[in-house]
Amino acid sequence: MSGTTQAFGGGSRTGPALRVSTQAATIADLAPAVIDVAPVVQDGRCLIEVHAAGVNMSDVKAALGQMPHAVWPRTPGRDYAGVVVQGPAHLMGRQVWGSSGELGIRRDGTHARYVSVAVEEVRDKPSTITLDEAGAVGVPFVTAFEGLQEAGGVKPTDVVLVLGGNGKVGQAAIQLAAAAGARVFAAVRRAEPYAGFACADVAMIDASQQDIAAVVREHTGGHGADIVYNTMGSPYFAAGNDAMAMGGRQIFISTLDRAVPFDIFRFYRGRHRFIGVDSLGLSGVAVAGMLEAMKPGFESGKLKPFPVLPSAVFSLAQAREAYAAVLASARDRIVLRPGSA
Numbered sequence: 001m002s003g004t005t006q007a008f009g010g011g012s013r014t015g016p017a018l019r020v021s022t023q024a025a026t027i028a029d030l031a032p033a034v035i036d037v038a039p040v041v042q043d044g045r046c047l048i049e050v051h052a053a054g055v056n057m058s059d060v061k062a063a064l065g066q067m068p069h070a071v072w073p074r075t076p077g078r079d080y081a082g083v084v085v086q087g088p089a090h091l092m093g094r095q096v097w098g099s100s101g102e103l104g105i106r107r108d109g110t111h112a113r114y115v116s117v118a119v120e121e122v123r124d125k126p127s128t129i130t131l132d133e134a135g136a137v138g139v140p141f142v143t144a145f146e147g148l149q150e151a152g153g154v155k156p157t158d159v160v161l162v163l164g165g166n167g168k169v170g171q172a173a174i175q176l177a178a179a180a181g182a183r184v185f186a187a188v189r190r191a192e193p194y195a196g197f198a199c200a201d202v203a204m205i206d207a208s209q210q211d212i213a214a215v216v217r218e219h220t221g222g223h224g225a226d227i228v229y230n231t232m233g234s235p236y237f238a239a240g241n242d243a244m245a246m247g248g249r250q251i252f253i254s255t256l257d258r259a260v261p262f263d264i265f266r267f268y269r270g271r272h273r274f275i276g277v278d279s280l281g282l283s284g285v286a287v288a289g290m291l292e293a294m295k296p297g298f299e300s301g302k303l304k305p306f307p308v309l310p311s312a313v314f315s316l317a318q319a320r321e322a323y324a325a326v327l328a329s330a331r332d333r334i335v336l337r338p339g340s341a
Contacts, residue, residue, distance in 0.1 A: 013085065013114060014037065014038040017034070017075045017108070017113060017114075017338075018034060018077070018111040019074075020063050020073060020075070022072060023065025023072070024063065027060070027064070027324045031320065032063065034317055034319075037113075044118060045116050045119060046086060046087030046091055046116070047114055047116055048085070050080045050082040050110055050113060051083065052080070052081045052134065052135025052336070053077045053079055053111055053135050053335065053336045053338065054078075054079035055111075056078055056140075057326055058105070058279075058280065059076045059078060060326050062104065063323060067105060069280075070105050070106070074104065074105075075109050075111055076104040077103060077104040077111035078105070079139055080097065080098055080115055081096065081098075081132075082096065082115075082131065083095055083096070087119065087122070088119060091119070091122055096122050097124075097135065098121055098291065100121070100283060100284035100287055101279055101280040101281050101282040101283065102283065102284065103117075111336055112338055118284060120284075120285045121285055121287070123291050123292050124295075126298035126299045132313070132337075133307075136305060136306050137294075137306070139279055140169045141172040141175075141176075142290050143279045144169050144176055144229070145290045145293070146277050146279060147173065147253060148173065148251070149290075150251070150275045151227050151249040151251055154181075154182050154227065155180070156180065156181030157182075158182040158226040159182065159183050159185070159223060159245065160174075160177040160228075160229065161243050162177070162185070162186045163212070163228065163230045163231060163240055164231035164232045165188055165194065165202070166186070166188050167232075169231050170186065170229070171196030173229040174194070175197060175199070175297075176294075177227070177229075178200040178302075179199055179297050182227075184200065184201075184203065185203045185204075185205060185216050185219075185225065186203070187205040187207045187236065188206065189207055190206060190207075195331065199301070199302045207236075207239070212239040213239055213242035223245050225245055226248050226249070227251070228240040228243055228244055229251045230250055230252050231254060233253075233254050234256050235256060238261070244272055247270075247271045248270065248273075249273045249275055251275045252276050252277070253277050253278075307333070308333060311332070312334050312335060314336050315337060322336055
């Protein structure tokens, strides 16, 4: 019967969870409590014991009151990897991964020992990666995947330019584009090598010294970029437009300034398209489909998870330190292990 509580797999469980009761003005004011919670599992849902949960900028911003649709009080966290401990018999004990735009924002999330998700959201993690790594894939890869899909997908004949290529979403977009066989360029704010993995060469552009569009056009015979994945928004808006090929698409996921100069004539004469992506609008079921689509890439080695370094792993009691690291734009992927002391 819909709405009834079930205790699959033998009894209820209680475990620690972060609780953010009110928004904080600054990260120094943030004081999430660690409390014991006994999750309720209803028909059609599973209980996941969370082994690893990535910490995203959206988690931190929600805790600081910068997400107007975030509910209070709640447990933050959107990404997870763990083991099914309550649910239908065929799912029990499976190592799974997931993410959602609702978790940690509109309902209790993954920065807890246990999280409840719909059966339809449950997907086995790739066999080739650890639970720590699977818990850190989430939002960056989902955001990158969604943007590229909304842009029509990546073809082997495409030229893809990623603006902000050493950020986590940037690295994920580069991986996905390279795995699809595209020619990939990446722009960064200063001279530095590509920080991530890619199964093909990535041409790096130093935005402080080079004209991004000129470099792309020079090396593509004047063609330009079929897809521009702009992870920064306004700082790269003009360069992204200059680099776009005829019929090119530019994807936006963030910005510093909301208003930018816009040449309508050039836009329609170039047959360009702008695509906005907000992963907070994605349901757990939608994300499950995306993770399932990326799973063969991880298992074949064409895609690789972000490294999870021991120094970037925190317990729930260290959550404020973990959130502070993300807010400070840590290069490492930050992960919480809810079961650690």
